[in-house]
Amino acid sequence: MRKISIIGNFDMNNNSYNGQTIKTRIVADELESLYGASEIKRVDTAGGKSVVLRLLFQLFGCVARSRNVIILPAQNGIKVILPLVVIYNLLFSRRIHYVVIGGWLAELLGRNRWLLCFAKRLHMIYPETKNQKDSLAGLGLHRVVVMPNCKPLRILTSDELSGYNLRPMRFCIFSRITPTKGIEDAIKAVSLANEKAGKTIATLDMYGNVEACDRPWFDAVKASMPETVAYWGRVEFDKSVFKLKEYTALLFPTYYPGEGLAGTVIDAFAAGLPIIASDWHDNANIITDNKNGFIFPTRDVNRLAEIILDIYKCQDRLVPMKLNCIQSAQAFLPSVVIRTIAKEIA
Structure with a gap:
């Protein structure tokens, strides 16, 4: 059994440089440097509706064969990825981690309160700022810790x-x-x-x-x-x-x-x-x-x-x-x- 599966928009078929793909790749690269490539599985969600059928099977495999599952969904993907992973996890009791990209999660959960029951079953949610953490707490989500955005840049002297x-x-x-x-x-x-x-x-x-x-x-x-x-x-x-x-x-x-x-x-x-x-x-x-x-x-x-x-x-x-x-x-x-x-x- 591997240590971690990472589910997010890697968009490796295109040379994409938006905030979502950059953060997804950075998180995966850093965890791979910590634990080794053999312990990390990457599942690319790029492609929207065209990849939903594939994801149904891939996400099940991630939960079944990984001790930890990390999801980094976009605003559209969360409505598919979050429920699926949480439902699959009822069979396996893995640690499901949600690394948030951007500042929209609390607002989206407030508009789609049916997603809250799934979010409350996550092991941990990692928003980028304290204000986001406080907003999630207002929705009853308390397994939350701030994890800032990051980039592997050389800082000038x-x-x-x-x-x-x-x-x-x-x-x-x-x-x-x-x-x-x-x-x-x-x-x-x-x-x-x-x-x-x-x-x-x-x-x-x-x-x-x-x-x-x-x-x-x-x-x-x-x-x-x-x-x-x-x-x-x-x-x-x-x-x-x-x-x-x-x-x-x-x-x-x-x-x-x-x-x-x-x-x-x-x-x-x-x-x-x-x-x-x-x-x-x-x-x-x-x-x-x-x-x-x-x-x-x-x-x-x-x-x-x-x-x-x-x-x-x-x-x-x-x-x-x-x-x-x-x-x-x-x-x-x-x-x-x-x-x-x-x-x-x-």
């Missing part, structure tokens, strides 16, 4: 930090390019800051994947972007830190409904890049205002522009913040984070 005193300042967005990530708010804020300054004091570069459903919207956005804003496509997973290090700060004006501890925050910290973030969901608990970034009211373009102007007046204030960022990044190393679930592995 203090000698490698850069992006100081740039004229004009260079800001970036580094996330999935979709409306609720605040893309248009960021563009408006940079343009407004330049307008108020009477000259170009800031530029904005955007990096990230654009999904097919968002292409018409983004094509319209690009058609009206000023010269100070550019889109540069996707950056390879292992090159993020060295791409980001040259910037002044990262803009994160998200109001994405399922936001958890976003991977872009970890990328920025590792690159020594202060984050200017909306006070959406857990952002203010992860990013400390005036220590490793700045927090502004969600959707408040004027306040975001004011922060950009304030930084321009005194870029030296970013020097200690960049040092604080690389210190903050240490908490999100996979080797550190994986200890949380390793303590619960039978």
